[in-house]
Amino acid sequence: EAGVAQSPRYKIIEKRQSVAFWCNPISGHATLYWYQQILGQGPKLLIQFQNNGVVDDSQLPKDRFSAERLKGVDSTLKIQPAKLEDSAVYLCASSTGTGVEKLFFGSGTQLSVL
Amino acid sequence: GQNIDQPTEMTATEGAIVQINCTYQTSGFNGLFWYQQHAGEAPTFLSYNVLDGLEEKGRFSSFLSRSKGYSYLLLKELQMKDSASYLCAVPGDSNYQLIWGAGTKLIIKP
Numbered sequence: 001e002a003g004v005a006q007s008p009r010y011k012i013i014e015k016r017q018s019v020a021f022w023c024n025p026i027s028g029h030a031t032l033y034w035y036q037q038i039l040g041q042g043p044k045l046l047i048q049f050q051n052n053g054v055v056d057d058s059q060l061p062k063d064r065f066s067a068e069r070l071k072g073v074d075s076t077l078k079i080q081p082a083k084l085e086d087s088a089v090y091l092c093a094s095s096t097g098t099g100v101e102k103l104f105f106g107s108g109t110q111l112s113v114l
Numbered sequence: 115g116q117n118i119d120q121p122t123e124m125t126a127t128e129g130a131i132v133q134i135n136c137t138y139q140t141s142g143f144n145g146l147f148w149y150q151q152h153a154g155e156a157p158t159f160l161s162y163n164v165l166d167g168l169e170e171k172g173r174f175s176s177f178l179s180r181s182k183g184y185s186y187l188l189l190k191e192l193q194m195k196d197s198a199s200y201l202c203a204v205p206g207d208s209n210y211q212l213i214w215g216a217g218t219k220l221i222i223k224p
Contacts, residue, residue: 042201042214056211091156100144100205105156
């Protein structure tokens with residue numbers, strides 16, 4: 001079974017530039033999550049989708065971050081403009097549905113903002 | 115409120131046993147997860163406890179005490195490949211989204 005696919009693996013940009021990350025969840029998984037993980041910290045949920053609807057985006061900095069999952073499958077996360085404090089690993093995860101269940105993570109995108 | 119505490123770092127010797135503790139505070143309780151995360155990689159699921167007691171899975175075991183708000187991960191016969199961060203997480207009140215601890219970095223020495 002294919003896992004969660006993410007790209008790119010690494011990205012280096014300058015502050016004020018824009019960047020986009022892509023995620024393709026495990027086939028059949030209805031729920032998709034984007035997490036931000038700063039070095040030495042646990043993952044912080046940015047946004048959670050159920051199919052193509054947003055379940056929770058309360059911690060998404062909406063002035064600069066946006067995410068979509070138009071057809072309820074793959075998803076993109078965008079940052080525009082980037083700030084130095086956005087340097088982190090961006091993890092995509094998926095699960096089969098709602099409720100308490102384990103998450104399957106992609107390899108993540110390591111973003112460095114200079 | 116909701117809060118999770120774990121030690122920041124632990125060191126152990128290859129072949130030994132180590133216990134990684136996690137304490138949590140939640141208004142409700144819907145189980146506790148442990149994940150392993152190697153440096154530069156994504157977290158991978160280790161265990162999920164919803165009832166009190168010890169659950170054993172090979173070299174790894176996880177314990178839960180709901181009355182004490184306490185869990186631990188027990189790793190036996192440590193191997194160098196066990197060097198990683200170990201994260202505990204509990205489902206929050208809203209949509210069961212996971213609340214994560216900062217993780218415990220485990221260093222294994224020969």
